[in-house]
Amino acid sequence: MKIKSNRLKRKAPHLTITCDLPIFKPFITLLANVIERHPKVFSITLNYSNADYTAETGGYRPVEIRLERKQGNHWHICYVTEFTYMATPFGQESTYAIDFDFSRELGISLV
Template sequence: MTFTIQRNQQPAMPERFYQVIEQALANVTSTEANAITLNFRDPDYSAEAGGFHPVEVRLEKQQDHWRFVYVTDFAFRGHPFPELVKDIDICFNSKQVYSLFSGWIGERESQGLIRLFSDNFVSYYQMDAYQVQVSWD
């Protein structure tokens, strides 16, 4: 099945990010799906040892293409009992970006954060740092 992802959404994502998502979806064969969630996990990531933050990507089908709903980067935070929390959240429905340390941020600042996040995410994916799980409904 070929996934055509709408590329003119806001906030804008770099082309390399779309290519990684399409590559991760290359083996998905479900034609009945209306929504897809991709989970990128470093199996060794922990609060104690660190590692690569888990990332979740949600897409929904609209007519003949797919659109992003959100891209969320999670991280362990807190002491003495760390919890997995949203570190960066890119929400395409509201066209906003959230950062744990800054809250909701403006368009100019968010583009720099998106570029940094995306460059790192693509590099980690190319290094095979993640196990990818795809689920749909």
């Protein structure tokens, strides 16, 4: 697991957590511990990826989830995006397959 702080790049502190699948069982504990250790962080981006996923062989697709802290200590899911490979004239490119943007009340699917 990798944890990066982007404090220097943004006005509000931002934390990115990158994990390999599967992580469901320790997920809640991990997230609670990270939030507790970084009380000034107002957004968290979770990136899940499987190193075995390729355009040729398939596998678990990469997923990104963004959480933002609102008033008090209430966290909200801003978006959930699943990525896939799409054929283009230049070869296979990674793009979103499904995108739920809860902050804008939008849902988009390319598959």
